[in-house]
Amino acid sequence: xxxxxxxxxxxxxxxRNMSRRRFxxxxxIGGGALAVGVAVAFPTIRREAQLAINSGFSSLAPGAxxxxxPWVWIRIDPDNSTHLYLPKSEMGQGIHTTIAxxxxxxxxxxxxxxxxxxxxxxxxxxxxTSFTFGSASTISLYHPVxxxxxxxxxxxxxxxxxxxxxSVDTLETRSSMVYQRADNSQILTYGEIVANHQGEWSLPETxxxxxxxxxxxxxxxxxxxxxFHEKVTGRAIYGLDARVEGMRYGAVARPPRYGAELTNAxxxxxxxxxxxxxxxxxxxxxxxxxxxRAQAHTALTHLNLTWEGGxxxxxxxxxxxxxxPDTGGxxxxxxGNFASLTDEYAVFESxxxxxxxxxxxxxxxxxLVDVREDSAIVYCSTQAPNDTRAFVARALGLNNDxxxxxxxxxxxxxxxxxxxxxxxxxxxxxxxxGFPVHVGWTREEEMRYGFHRPPxxxxxxxxxxxxxxxxxxxxxxxxxxxxxxxxxxxxPDVLAALLGADPLALTRIEYGIPNILVRYYRKDLPIPTxxxxxxGTLPNTFSVESFIDELAHRTDIDPLEMRLNHxxxxxxxxxxxxxxxxxxxxxxxxxxxxxxxxxxALGHLGTxxxxxxxxVSTQDTRFTVxxxxxxxxxxxxxNPDGARAQVEGTIVMALGxxxxxxxxxxxxxxxxxxxGQYPLPTIRDTPEIEVIFVESSDEPIGGLGEAxxxxxxxxxxxxxxxxxxxxLRRLPFQLA
Amino acid sequence: MELQINGQMYNVxxxxxxxxxxxxxxxxxxxxxxxxxxxxxxxxxxVHIDGQPTRSCITPATSAExxxxxxxxxxxxxxxxxxxxxxxIQQAFIDEQxxxxxxxxxxxxxxxxxxxxxxxxxxxDDIITAMSANYCRCGCYKRIKAGVARAAELNQERES
Numbered sequence: 002x003x004x005x006x007x008x009x010x011x012x013x014x015x016x017r018n019m020s021r022r023r024f025x026x027x028x029x030i031g032g033g034a035l036a037v038g039v040a041v042a043f044p045t046i047r048r049e050a051q052l053a054i055n056s057g058f059s060s061l062a063p064g065a066x067x068x069x070x071p072w073v074w075i076r077i078d079p080d081n082s083t084h085l086y087l088p089k090s091e092m093g094q095g096i097h098t099t100i101a102x103x104x105x106x107x108x109x110x111x112x113x114x115x116x117x118x119x120x121x122x123x124x125x126x127x128x129x130t131s132f133t134f135g136s137a138s139t140i141s142l143y144h145p146v147x148x149x150x151x152x153x154x155x156x157x158x159x160x161x162x163x164x165x166x167x168s169v170d171t172l173e174t175r176s177s178m179v180y181q182r183a184d185n186s187q188i189l190t191y192g193e194i195v196a197n198h199q200g201e202w203s204l205p206e207t208x209x210x211x212x213x214x215x216x217x218x219x220x221x222x223x224x225x226x227x228x229f230h231e232k233v234t235g236r237a238i239y240g241l242d243a244r245v246e247g248m249r250y251g252a253v254a255r256p257p258r259y260g261a262e263l264t265n266a267x268x269x270x271x272x273x274x275x276x277x278x279x280x281x282x283x284x285x286x287x288x289x290x291x292x293x294r295a296q297a298h299t300a301l302t303h304l305n306l307t308w309e310g311g312x313x314x315x316x317x318x319x320x321x322x323x324x325x326p327d328t329g330g331x332x333x334x335x336x337g338n339f340a341s342l343t344d345e346y347a348v349f350e351s352x353x354x355x356x357x358x359x360x361x362x363x364x365x366x367x368x369l370v371d372v373r374e375d376s377a378i379v380y381c382s383t384q385a386p387n388d389t390r391a392f393v394a395r396a397l398g399l400n401n402d403x404x405x406x407x408x409x410x411x412x413x414x415x416x417x418x419x420x421x422x423x424x425x426x427x428x429x430x431x432x433x434x435g436f437p438v439h440v441g442w443t444r445e446e447e448m449r450y451g452f453h454r455p456p457x458x459x460x461x462x463x464x465x466x467x468x469x470x471x472x473x474x475x476x477x478x479x480x481x482x483x484x485x486x487x488x489x490x491x492x493p494d495v496l497a498a499l500l501g502a503d504p505l506a507l508t509r510i511e512y513g514i515p516n517i518l519v520r521y522y523r524k525d526l527p528i529p530t531x532x533x534x535x536x537g538t539l540p541n542t543f544s545v546e547s548f549i550d551e552l553a554h555r556t557d558i559d560p561l562e563m564r565l566n567h568x569x570x571x572x573x574x575x576x577x578x579x580x581x582x583x584x585x586x587x588x589x590x591x592x593x594x595x596x597x598x599x600x601x602a603l604g605h606l607g608t609x610x611x612x613x614x615x616x617v618s619t620q621d622t623r624f625t626v627x628x629x630x631x632x633x634x635x636x637x638x639x640n641p642d643g644a645r646a647q648v649e650g651t652i653v654m655a656l657g658x659x660x661x662x663x664x665x666x667x668x669x670x671x672x673x674x675x676x677g678q679y680p681l682p683t684i685r686d687t688p689e690i691e692v693i694f695v696e697s698s699d700e701p702i703g704g705l706g707e708a709x710x711x712x713x714x715x716x717x718x719x720x721x722x723x724x725x726x727x728x729l730r731r732l733p734f735q736l737a
Numbered sequence: 738m739e740l741q742i743n744g745q746m747y748n749v750x751x752x753x754x755x756x757x758x759x760x761x762x763x764x765x766x767x768x769x770x771x772x773x774x775x776x777x778x779x780x781x782x783x784v785h786i787d788g789q790p791t792r793s794c795i796t797p798a799t800s801a802e803x804x805x806x807x808x809x810x811x812x813x814x815x816x817x818x819x820x821x822x823x824x825x826i827q828q829a830f831i832d833e834q835x836x837x838x839x840x841x842x843x844x845x846x847x848x849x850x851x852x853x854x855x856x857x858x859x860x861x862d863d864i865i866t867a868m869s870a871n872y873c874r875c876g877c878y879k880r881i882k883a884g885v886a887r888a889a890e891l892n893q894e895r896e897s
Binding site: 241687 | 755764842864870876
């Protein structure tokens, strides 16, 4: 931490949100440690702050109980260490580092004293707070964590003033210690203050003022990730790595076709196979517990299983179903009256298709569950620990309170690590066998079961006036389910009937066009589909931004001009203009290298806006992406290097969808079962990538984990059109 | 069966056809070596057998008897004061902030460590060729390239 002193107002001022004051309360008294927590609703509609002062923390911190545990909490121990218990899963996005930076800022922590942990469900999680989803972690936690850190700092200051018998105004904080401004040798570490404390802690009446941005020492700095040392040394524990004494390994029988039901099952000679501990056959479920994973999987093949029903679909059936109807659908967005225009002007129309894809996170679904008489412990790499707890509890006939979910590091999530089926499988096998059971899916299970990116076919119609200005845009989206396909959503069919359009399709045209009509068509497919990085952002942005480019070329307008000409005259439009101009400037738009072409796309996810330029060349039927420039405005960036990593990685993942990633179905089952039939992008495919952050706000206003997923394909496709003359409207791109 | 891993002998009783990966991870409990595909494509499971990068998910454990196996846990060294000294590839991957989720990174680092050992002055093309059979779904390839180049430099600095 910097040696610079901080100069914050020591007097609490009125919080922006006084209503939350009533939630402040003292929950305990003790001399051991000081902990303050804050509860965060999702999104930050409701905020509650709770103070907990508790002497009963054990060294095994996750087992330590706060009387009523808040969602994020910060604990300072007498040895001056600071412990952050975090409600978000670390799955590569660097969220533990980000939250630590935010907490360290307003608490003036010594960075070296900080330890971060995944909080478990026993330390208090509810609803969406613990759900790591939608690129929302930083924006939902930024203010609550800063406020609780400032509160804790103020309490330490006032306590130090009492211990020294001096005025709090004479004290300052730095690097996890309080010192006297007049005599810098007079120092109390935070740990000493906590250890010396007698009696009750008292809360400030209001939230102390937060540090001004100009004084930031952690926020906005490219601080190294807190989790990398244990990761590069192989010590970090993920779901597939979870181990307890006496554990066994489980495997579960899978249907040959989607929707097939297990109508008859007998043990066969599975029980006599080497290493088999228990064979479990119960209501539509068959599994084996064995001494090793391989033995469990081998024994599965010795069960006598009868599967009935299910889909016999092949890819032709899927593609025939994925048409865009001319009428009907659910209205998603409307401005003006598109239908009234069609008699006056010519209509341009195009259709686009994005196929199913695999998440292909490299750590497969995995959970270790230890079912005891009246309780269960779950270790799982999950984005949704609270849902995992509820589903496991239901499967075991326990109350939620009897199940504690310990989150591990996640080896890639991308929307697929909801953690539920695998945890339920391990729970059932543990309950039946009496052993703690670990289930880790194979790659074949990953590629075929669970759920996938839904297929999407989209039609766009445009009406341009004589001055080449877009008068109307009609966007029709036919998609497999995202939210409605989620195992976490109760009664998805009821929801689908009520809502019509899948809210996670994230459809919204953000151009200032006077007449806009967006309609959604739910395709109820016999194939499980669900959340995939960015949800509907990839297919929607691919379609809209390819189409805008087609219109630019048809009307002989530069694609950058075309977009600038159609921005709304509001703050969002200004932010779009800023990223467009930033990326055009850095890429030197209009001047691609000899033999190459540039393609451009503009995109958004929630409040984050992005613009991307791809430098592409084509040779025969091959295309090469040489460079990518991406400008991003998510407001203030807490960790610029971590944010840059997110953008770089998203670009590579989207590149895979352009190059070769596609899941197809035959006879009711995915054709691909491993990377041989579903190759991922490699280091060889990776272009030079340059990322520019346009920070239009002094606080974080948007997420960064998914926002760039949509702009890559249209930018590349638009460049391919320029260099080859071929307009490719289907992913992955295939040049003729 | 006896296996020598990171300089230590392990006497394990495993089925005859068990793959080395699962003996290392499940039987012995060294979980730093990761599983990704089980067919030798993704590279998450790379360990060194007598210094050669080897995909442990398709390697029968029996074939690794009487060899010297190194996993990610054995890559760092310990100095005279008992301090852990990270291998240049580990240090470089921190310096360049290479990983994201890091599931694939043990395999990436084991592959790269053997590569820079054999190629002390690699070109960018050399690095791309050497690392082109290791998947990273988080898409950290730009930084893997930078990290391997940095590790080669660090290696030379340490030797000089």
